[in-house]
Amino acid sequence: MKGKPLMSSIYEKYQLKQVINTSGRMTALGVSTPRQEVIDAVGYGLDHYFDIKDLVNKTGAYIANLLNVEAAVVVSCASAGIAQSVAATIVKDNANLLVNLHSAAVNEPREIVLPRGHNVNFGAPVDTMVALGGGKVIEAGYANECSAEQLEACITRQTAAILYIKSHHCVQKSILSVEQAAAVARKHQLPLIVDAAAEEDLLCYYQMGADLVIYSGAKAIEGPTSGLVIGKKQLVEWVKLQSGGIGRAMKVGKEGILGLTQAIESYLTQEKTSGAQMVERMTPFINSLNTLNGVSAKTVWDSAGRDIARTEIAFDEAAIGMSTLDIVQALKTGDIAIYFRGYKANEGKIEVDVRSVDQQQLTTVFNCIKKLLEQQA
Numbered sequence: 343m344k345g346k347p348l349m350s351s352i353y354e355k356y357q358l359k360q361v362i363n364t365s366g367r368m369t370a371l372g373v374s375t376p377r378q379e380v381i382d383a384v385g386y387g388l389d390h391y392f393d394i395k396d397l398v399n400k401t402g403a404y405i406a407n408l409l410n411v412e413a414a415v416v417v418s419c420a421s422a423g424i425a426q427s428v429a430a431t432i433v434k435d436n437a438n439l440l441v442n443l444h445s446a447a448v449n450e451p452r453e454i455v456l457p458r459g460h461n462v463n464f465g466a467p468v469d470t471m472v473a474l475g476g477g478k479v480i481e482a483g484y485a486n487e488c489s490a491e492q493l494e495a496c497i498t499r500q501t502a503a504i505l506y507i508k509s510h511h512c513v514q515k516s517i518l519s520v521e522q523a524a525a526v527a528r529k530h531q532l533p534l535i536v537d538a539a540a541e542e543d544l545l546c547y548y549q550m551g552a553d554l555v556i557y558s559g560a561k562a563i564e565g566p567t568s569g570l571v572i573g574k575k576q577l578v579e580w581v582k583l584q585s586g587g588i589g590r591a592m593k594v595g596k597e598g599i600l601g602l603t604q605a606i607e608s609y610l611t612q613e614k615t616s617g618a619q620m621v622e623r624m625t626p627f628i629n630s631l632n633t634l635n636g637v638s639a640k641t642v643w644d645s646a647g648r649d650i651a652r653t654e655i656a657f658d659e660a661a662i663g664m665s666t667l668d669i670v671q672a673l674k675t676g677d678i679a680i681y682f683r684g685y686k687a688n689e690g691k692i693e694v695d696v697r698s699v700d701q702q703q704l705t706t707v708f709n710c711i712k713k714l715l716e717q718q719a
């Protein structure tokens with residue numbers, strides 16, 4: 343496999359834990375492994391000089407054309423995208439405020455209205471990113487409820503933008519839709535910012551009426567560490583201006599810009615691995631697991647309805663003499679650290695997502711489970 347010999351020497355050189363990631367896209371494990379053409383684009387970027395403004399503008403226009411949106415810009419990550427989008431709606435093209443965002447008197451509107459159920463911790467808190475961008479979060483509605491009327495009730499002359507977080511981290515029930523939030527924004531002539539960091543659809547939120555939409559580069563798109571902001575031309579221009587303000591502390595390099603641009607193109611044009619293909623890859627693994635005492639494995643489908651198949655492994659804790667939580671812990675702390683999807687570990691079940699593992703790693707996962715259970719017997 344690509345780069346594996348070098349990688350194993352890096353693990354040795356720094357005495358790093360070898361990690362097998364069967365849990366999906368996790369920032370704590372390094373998110374994703376981009377395909378070769380993305381790695382090549384990153385390499386090309388590192389090896390050449392550019393007029394950076396030209397690079398930012400031309401790649402932005404290229405991405406905007408691919409996605410059929412007015413404008414786009416590559417940023418360093420989605421969190422930086424939130425902070426700079428918020429700052430853009432507050433600062434606009436005010437040259438003084440650009441460089442005095444946090445020290446200037448609060449004359450310009452700075453309030454960012456957000457459904458309370460969207461004020462989540464995605465690994466860091468949403469409101470920390472808003473504060474970084476000079477904004478002040480105003481929570482609309484309740485933890486489990488926010489209607490268009492409740493959102494609208496929080497809008498004052500101090501409102502700079504509406505923020506909507508599209509994520510499995512958020513409360514889903516009884517919260518207004520992106521379209522409804524867009525209608526409220528339109529009515530009050532405010533920009534709607536949608537954080538869609540981990541979402542797979544690069545088109546729909548813009549089409550639903552969002553003025554700025556933010557994606558994480560390494561999650562669904564499988565790019566390098568980076569982020570994407572797409573949206574209305576004027577607003578994206580203001581986001582770009584932030585590189586002379588708070589954006590400098592979250593600078594994206596030429597390699598990130600070229601890598602993400604390639605990753606977006608690949609993501610849009612290359613065929614995705616289908617659920618059926620995942621099932622095919624998993625079948626020998628499932629069959630082997632089912633030969634182990636106290637273990638039963640089967641295919642399960644993504645609960646959010648995406649075309650993703652995973653292996654569900656159920657442990658008969660009494661027969662094995664070990665709780666599932668202890669099994670998960672033991673496999674995480676072995677010589678090779680294996681991370682599972684552990685959402686249902688308290689029910690005696692774990693899941694394996696095969697998208698981030700190769701065939702050899704799948705065999706290693708099986709061997710580690712087998713060895714652990716043999717030690718226990």
Ligand SMILES: *Cc1c(COP(=O)(O)O)cnc(C)c1O
Nearest residue numbers: 419420421464509537539540558
């Ligand atoms: C992952 C995530 C982020 C942050 O993305 P980064 O690119 O890691 O900064 C922000 N919002 C949501 C909803 C996320 O899932």
